[in-house]
Amino acid sequence: MTWTDALPVALATLACFFLPGMLVALAAGIRSLATFALAPALSLGLAGVGAVLLALTGITWTLWSYLGFTAVVAVAVLVLARVLASLPGRRATARAGGSTAVPAETRTRSWRQVVTGSIAPLVGVVVAAVVSFTPLKDGIRWPDYPALTWDSVHHHSSVRYIIETGNGSSLSLGAVASNDKAARFYPGAWHDLVSLTVGTLPISVSINVAALVMACVIWPLSVAYLARVAFPRLAWMPLLAPVIAAGFIAFPARMMSYGTVWPAAMGTAILPALLALLLLVTSTRTTPAARVRLLLLLLIALAGATLCHPTATIAAGYLGLPFLLHRYAGVVRVALGRGRKLLAAALVVVPVLAVVLFLAAVITVPSVRSVFYFQTTPVGPATNALGAAVFDTMLAPLAHGNTEPFWVGGLLAIGGFILTIAVREGRWVSVSWMIAILLYVVAAGEQTFLRPVVGLWYSDPVRLGGLVPLFTSLLAAFCVTRVVESTITVTAARLPVLARPPAAGAATLALVVGLAAVLYPHTGELRADARSERLAADYWRHLEWSGGIASLSELRMIERLDEELPEDAVVLGDPTSGAALVYSLAGRDAVFPTMMGAWDRDAEYLGRNFDRLDSDPRVCELIRQYNVSYFYDDDGRYLPDIIHRKNMEGLTAAGLAPEDLSLVDSSDDGAAVYKIESCGL
Numbered sequence: 001m002t003w004t005d006a007l008p009v010a011l012a013t014l015a016c017f018f019l020p021g022m023l024v025a026l027a028a029g030i031r032s033l034a035t036f037a038l039a040p041a042l043s044l045g046l047a048g049v050g051a052v053l054l055a056l057t058g059i060t061w062t063l064w065s066y067l068g069f070t071a072v073v074a075v076a077v078l079v080l081a082r083v084l085a086s087l088p089g090r091r092a093t094a095r096a097g098g099s100t101a102v103p104a105e106t107r108t109r110s111w112r113q114v115v116t117g118s119i120a121p122l123v124g125v126v127v128a129a130v131v132s133f134t135p136l137k138d139g140i141r142w143p144d145y146p147a148l149t150w151d152s153v154h155h156h157s158s159v160r161y162i163i164e165t166g167n168g169s170s171l172s173l174g175a176v177a178s179n180d181k182a183a184r185f186y187p188g189a190w191h192d193l194v195s196l197t198v199g200t201l202p203i204s205v206s207i208n209v210a211a212l213v214m215a216c217v218i219w220p221l222s223v224a225y226l227a228r229v230a231f232p233r234l235a236w237m238p239l240l241a242p243v244i245a246a247g248f249i250a251f252p253a254r255m256m257s258y259g260t261v262w263p264a265a266m267g268t269a270i271l272p273a274l275l276a277l278l279l280l281v282t283s284t285r286t287t288p289a290a291r292v293r294l295l296l297l298l299l300i301a302l303a304g305a306t307l308c309h310p311t312a313t314i315a316a317g318y319l320g321l322p323f324l325l326h327r328y329a330g331v332v333r334v335a336l337g338r339g340r341k342l343l344a345a346a347l348v349v350v351p352v353l354a355v356v357l358f359l360a361a362v363i364t365v366p367s368v369r370s371v372f373y374f375q376t377t378p379v380g381p382a383t384n385a386l387g388a389a390v391f392d393t394m395l396a397p398l399a400h401g402n403t404e405p406f407w408v409g410g411l412l413a414i415g416g417f418i419l420t421i422a423v424r425e426g427r428w429v430s431v432s433w434m435i436a437i438l439l440y441v442v443a444a445g446e447q448t449f450l451r452p453v454v455g456l457w458y459s460d461p462v463r464l465g466g467l468v469p470l471f472t473s474l475l476a477a478f479c480v481t482r483v484v485e486s487t488i489t490v491t492a493a494r495l496p497v498l499a500r501p502p503a504a505g506a507a508t509l510a511l512v513v514g515l516a517a518v519l520y521p522h523t524g525e526l527r528a529d530a531r532s533e534r535l536a537a538d539y540w541r542h543l544e545w546s547g548g549i550a551s552l553s554e555l556r557m558i559e560r561l562d563e564e565l566p567e568d569a570v571v572l573g574d575p576t577s578g579a580a581l582v583y584s585l586a587g588r589d590a591v592f593p594t595m596m597g598a599w600d601r602d603a604e605y606l607g608r609n610f611d612r613l614d615s616d617p618r619v620c621e622l623i624r625q626y627n628v629s630y631f632y633d634d635d636g637r638y639l640p641d642i643i644h645r646k647n648m649e650g651l652t653a654a655g656l657a658p659e660d661l662s663l664v665d666s667s668d669d670g671a672a673v674y675k676i677e678s679c680g681l
Contacts, residue, residue, distance in 0.1 A: 048307025139535025267312025573632025
């Protein structure tokens with residue numbers, strides 16, 4: 001399959017992730033860049049919440065039900081916006097710019113404002129998309145080829161489950177990893193949207209295309225929007241920041257390949273938009289009417305982030321802490337200034353009490369403690385992790401790490417860090433950068449008392465490392481922009497023509513573009529080869545790995561099963577041998593459709609004792625109980641020593657009588673699917 005063949009899926013993915021969110025944003029009075037940047041987070045909110053509510057009312061999750069729910073929400077937001085605009089005292093503020101996404105803007109803008117406010121971010125996003133697409137696409141190689149990793153199997157099966165059941169509710173999606181199919185919570189907003197784009201093509205096509213849309217479009221848009229909101233005076237920041245953000249390995253390349261944590265990666269991609277909304281909602285420049293509308297959009301976006309992957313919302317809280325505390329302190333000061341001492345005391349005591357109760361729960365409640373003290377193997381010394389975070393050489397000692405530093409990005413970010421402190425502009429970005437680096441260092445370094453801080457990310461340095469590039473790119477762009485602007489200001493003293501805004505703007509743009517053109521070749525085209533290799537390691541290079549989940553020949557065999565097995569077939573096999581892919585790629589039920597799950601004791605017994613088919617009557621009894629009719633056999637195992645395989649040792653055809661099984665299909669490297677002929681089937 002070629003990437004041209006996947007174009008319809010790409011268009012469907014863009015439509016599902018953007019159009020519903022854009023409709024709601026427009027209904028709230030949002031315009032320009034914000035409409036596009038906020039759309040994916042809002043669409044995830046609509047899908048995540050909509051799927052839950054539709055399931056509760058018995059309505060099937062389809063494209064039409066998604067659009068219907070979107071229409072209802074958009075109308076509700078539009079009515080609320082009109083009501084707010086008509087309230088006494090609101091009309092003047094609305095006309096003054098209160099109905100726009102960025103409070104400093106007005107509805108009428110000069111041509112210079114249009115160029116710097118709209119065209120500059122657009123150019124930045126387009127350039128970032130161009131420099132991202134080819135390396136990442138080449139790393140995946142084929143659009144229908146699935147990433148062969150532990151998490152990939154789970155996400156493929158989750159999408160198949162939504163398609164088959166018509167139920168996309170996050171309250172029940174966890175049922176895919178169980179035998180009783182009982183409702184269990186699992187964040188499904190991302191899977192919900194991907195399920196709408198599958199059609200007749202393999203699920204892997206929709207997943208791979210969604211990953212590319214996230215990396216090449218959603219991520220740079222989100223970064224550009226935060227750059228514009230955080231630094232409204234620096235017009236060229238939204239052009240530079242997304243381009244610099246495209247050059248990192250930690251995100252998006254590593255998060256969409258190693259572990260293939262696609263929902264978590266999507267949560268990281270929309271994080272800048274969430275932070276921008278938080279900035280606007282808490283800004284003193286935002287009018288009351290605009291604040292209510294923006295707060296409503298923030299709630300929808302946070303719902304989308306939480307139901308996409310909860311760590312996205314947690315990250316927004318961690319990384320937004322610097323400016324949130326600063327603005328919260330301002331509210332306390334205002335209360336004290338107005339003589340409301342009781343209110344001020346409550347504003348201080350309530351969050352402190354909440355923190356104390358939270359820490360008590362972490363220390364005393366076993367289930368909560370197990371999450372926050374999740375154990376992982378340290379990558380190396382914390383001092384090494386610090387430099388790795390700054391220069392994007394994270395996890396260098398490991399196979400999924402990288403050793404080539406991003407010197408340009410790291411050095412410019414250090415310069416930007418110093419400048420934010422010196423000129424007192426955007427200092428919260430530097431503080432958030434330090435927080436992101438600290439989180440990565442805690443996860444990657446030796447065990448310390450700070451380990452509970454990263455427990456909600458499973459103490460995973462891959463997920464936490466993906467947070468760092470956002471602020472590295474912002475600080476690097478800030479450094480370039482401020483240096484260029486200072487150069488123009490100094491030069492204007494000798495060339496008065498540069499004192500004119502049009503000339504100064506043109507000269508600034510020329511210097512920014514010229515500097516980028518000089519640095520670009522020295523970054524290896526923003527480390528294109530390294531980004532491509534990172535994805536290749538967990539996509540097509542797995543074909544060359546004898547210990548991988550499946551070979552190319554085996555994948556082709558699995559796809560043929562769609563025609564070779566009846567629709568009601570149930571396949572038994574060790575999920576680490578490739579058998580779990582039968583569910584997602586061939587559309588046939590499997591006893592174990594994910595690598596690990598809440599398997600009942602009978603299923604585990606069957607996994608341990610299937611090879612005793614001829615001597616243990618209970619095996620045949622369980623085969624009939626689970627309606628198993630086919631067996632998937634393969635001597636190759638993915639991560640054979642992992643603890644989750646302890647109940648799968650008996651899933652082999654070795655030692656069974658020839659008359660027990662009849663061959664249906666096989667691959668060139670020993671994988672085979674048999675029809676079970678014994679047990680009275």
